[in-house]
Amino acid sequence: MPPLDRNARPVRRRLAHRGEGGDATRLAIVEAAARRVSLHGADGFRLAQIAEDVGITHPLILHYFGSKRGLVDAVIAHIGTGLAAEVASFLPWSEEIGPVGSPKVEAAFRVLSDRGYGRLIAWAMQQEQSQVSKAAGSVVEAILASMVAFKTQRDGAAPDDQWCQTLRFWVRLTFLAAIGESFAGPVVDLGPAGQQQFRVWLGDQIAEKTGI
Amino acid sequence: MAVRAQKAAVADGRTADAILDAAEQLIRQHGMSGLKLTAIAELVGVTHPLIFHHFGSKHGLIDAIARRHASNLRESLVKLLEADPHGPPAVHLILERMQKSLLDDGFAALTQWGLKQRPDIVQPAINDFMQKVTEAAIARRIGNRPDQDPEAIRAEIRQIVHAAALLMWGQALVGASLNAAMGFAPDDRAAGRDYLAMLLLQRLLST
Numbered sequence: 322m323p324p325l326d327r328n329a330r331p332v333r334r335r336l337a338h339r340g341e342g343g344d345a346t347r348l349a350i351v352e353a354a355a356r357r358v359s360l361h362g363a364d365g366f367r368l369a370q371i372a373e374d375v376g377i378t379h380p381l382i383l384h385y386f387g388s389k390r391g392l393v394d395a396v397i398a399h400i401g402t403g404l405a406a407e408v409a410s411f412l413p414w415s416e417e418i419g420p421v422g423s424p425k426v427e428a429a430f431r432v433l434s435d436r437g438y439g440r441l442i443a444w445a446m447q448q449e450q451s452q453v454s455k456a457a458g459s460v461v462e463a464i465l466a467s468m469v470a471f472k473t474q475r476d477g478a479a480p481d482d483q484w485c486q487t488l489r490f491w492v493r494l495t496f497l498a499a500i501g502e503s504f505a506g507p508v509v510d511l512g513p514a515g516q517q518q519f520r521v522w523l524g525d526q527i528a529e530k531t532g533i
Numbered sequence: 534m535a536v537r538a539q540k541a542a543v544a545d546g547r548t549a550d551a552i553l554d555a556a557e558q559l560i561r562q563h564g565m566s567g568l569k570l571t572a573i574a575e576l577v578g579v580t581h582p583l584i585f586h587h588f589g590s591k592h593g594l595i596d597a598i599a600r601r602h603a604s605n606l607r608e609s610l611v612k613l614l615e616a617d618p619h620g621p622p623a624v625h626l627i628l629e630r631m632q633k634s635l636l637d638d639g640f641a642a643l644t645q646w647g648l649k650q651r652p653d654i655v656q657p658a659i660n661d662f663m664q665k666v667t668e669a670a671i672a673r674r675i676g677n678r679p680d681q682d683p684e685a686i687r688a689e690i691r692q693i694v695h696a697a698a699l700l701m702w703g704q705a706l707v708g709a710s711l712n713a714a715m716g717f718a719p720d721d722r723a724a725g726r727d728y729l730a731m732l733l734l735q736r737l738l739s740t
Contacts, residue, residue: 500702
């Protein structure tokens with residue numbers, strides 16, 4: 322999935338609806354739906370508006386996806402693929418965090434908050450609880466496992482349970498806080514500079530608590 | 534029977550409250566798409582046009598819900614900052630009460646809805662809420678640690694309250710399913726808060 326630009330206006334495109342244009346149209350529909358949801362949450366998922374963004378008629382969406390549910394499933398699969406690609410950039414874990422913040426924490430906020438994946442994940446969880454939360458869980462587990470592997474290799478010994486619990490807590494905090502921010506924006510009005518400072522602060526906390 | 538009860542309620546103005554209660558309940562349960570007039574009317578046991586009679590239009594109803602929620606936010610803030618027998622509430626207690634207001638009964642879903650529908654009404658209430666919580670925590674901390682630089686305390690408490698608020702927000706919206714997927718108990722809402730409270734107690738508070 323290409324990066325979501327939440328400030329971009331929907332692009333109206335005329336697409337060929339037959340033959341080789343079909344796949345392009347399908348993808349355009351799914352992308353338009355994802356963009357709508359990332360901006361407006363569940364309210365954004367309206368077939369008429371999605372069709373308008375793509376420059377096609379509403380019934381054509383049903384022609385491609387069978388039903389609204391069919392489109393929902395396609396969008397969820399699309400989000401999953403996009404998220405997997407984003408997560409790949411976190412792995413394998415190869416750097417110390419801090420002392421002046423963490424590029425990884427900032428990247429997590431960029432993906433989940435700035436680019437709207439937080440809203441997409443929350444929406445997807447509403448649609449299909451078990452499948453999506455399992456996927457989100459395994460994403461977080463993969464990042465955790467990679468961080469544990471990094472520490473093990475660096476220290477020449479596996480970390481203890483206490484350390485793993487602490488790491489788990491902080492990674493979960495980062496994930497939830499970034500999703501929270503994607504909805505609530507800066508809850509405490511920190512301003513853009515303050516928002517950046519917060520991400521740095523969070524990175525510093527993780528560095529201090531986990532030593533990586 | 535229903536008609537008589539309804540007329541009595543109209544007479545003493547309780548119907549308007551019942552309609553607002555029902556609308557809130559639907560938004561808490563179903564989020565953004567919960568506000569359907571027919572569903573509200575059915576819950577209250579009145580006819581759909583009676584909602585218009587009380588609120589003028591759907592917009593009028595949305596206004597009324599947003600205003601009531603903003604005033605509820607202010608009320609919960611008062612409770613949050615209420616002194617306990619030992620003086621002003623400790624920072625971890627403030628966070629605990631904040632978690633309770635934000636998470637109970639879909640409060641976050643309702644706030645989210647209000648922020649989207651009427652940001653002009655709900656956003657100032659939220660800003661006020663967060664600002665007062667932060668100030669109270671800062672005041673408590675500065676009072677406890679006269680030896681520390683007040684500016685440094687201010688900066689750090691701001692970050693911690695911000696972290697707690699975002700964590701609670703994310704937790705309220707996707708927490709339960711994520712908890713389960715990450716090996717926490719599904720209803721483990723407190724894990725994050727307790728850790729933050731511990732952090733505050735250990736590193737920031739000397740009591």
